[in-house]
Amino acid sequence: MLLHCLGTAGYHPNEQRHTSCYFLPAEGIILDAGTGMFRVRELIQTTSLDILLSHAHLDHIAGLTFLLDVLYGKGVEKVRIWGEQEKLDAIRTHLFSSLVFPVELDAQWCPIDGQNELTINNCKVTWRTQPHPGASIGYRMQWPGGPTLVYLTDTTGQIDRHADSFNADADLLMHECYFQDDLKAQAEKTGHTYCGRLVQIARSANPKQLLLTHVNPIDPQPSAMLDEVAAGLRDTNIGVSLAEDRMQVCFGT
Ligand SMILES: [Zn+2]
Ligand SMILES: [Zn+2]
Known part of the structure; x- marks a missing residue:
């Protein structure tokens, strides 16, 4: 399975x-x-x-307004x-709102409330x-x-029995990492994850690969976060990488 990283900043x-x-x-x-949504256009393979x-x-929805261009002439029949x-x-x-974006989107809005899982093609989600402030949803596919x-972003990072089983044994765990440990207090205040916390989560979840996402855009050297997390997982078999725009990640093979 191939994942394209099209937007990796928070x-x-x-x-x-x-x-x-x-x-x-x-x-x-x-x-x-x-x-990063505008980059979907050139990669579309499905209807x-x-x-x-x-x-x-x-930072997670602005690209919905790009869909008119993303879809134009691409033969996509259904967007949910x-x-x-x-x-x-x-x-x-x-x-x-018509005052913010004046064109109605030709898409289905599908609430997940009241369900425990859904199936997309044959993928169980x-x-x-x-x-996180206002809460966010983590997905397991x-x-x-x-x-x-497993995709977990905009979270302080959960560690408890239920989180452990939800996160467990993924081929690829995508998890946000926004701050180094010296800014731990800031991470907790803003509802984000710091390196030491992510090390704990990864140790419990034991994925084959861990991909650090939602990078702080004003961090002058985000590779330092990667070093910090990789050092904390050195005695494990977990492969660790830092997401970059345009990077492709192969998993499950
Ligand atoms: Zn965000
Ligand atoms: Zn957020």
Whole structure:
């Protein structure tokens, strides 16, 4: 399975990174719709697209307004946008207010509330609420007889029995990492994860690969975070990397 990292920053873009957007072109599944969304266009392979939203902060939804261009002439017949009902309502009311973006989107808005799981093509998707201002949703995706992907962003990072089983044994664990340990207090205050916390989470979850995402756009040297996390996991078999825009990650093979 091939994952394309199209936007790897949190909060706002910088010269190297757009905001959160990840794409599995063969499956037509998009994780979050930040400003990296415009890059989906050149990679579309399917006639349906499913966009899983973690939450409705702007760095995860601004790219929904790019869909007119992303889809133009690409033969996509169905677009579904998944998320919590109140977040979808907020997006429709505010981002797609006619005064903010004057064109109605040709997409289905699909609340996940009241369900425990959904199936996209043959991928089983489950989710879990994450601690973050206004809360966010973490997704676990399992292909029958195939790989498992866990996507956790905009979270202080959960460690408890239920989180451990939700996060466990993924082929690829995508987890935000926004601060080094010296800014731990800032991480807790803003609802984000710091390196030491991520090391603890990865140790409990034991993925084959850990991908650090949602990079702080004003961090002058995000590779220092990668070094810090990798050092904490040195005695494990977990492969650790830092997401970069345009990077492709192969997992489950
Ligand atoms: Zn964010
Ligand atoms: Zn957020």
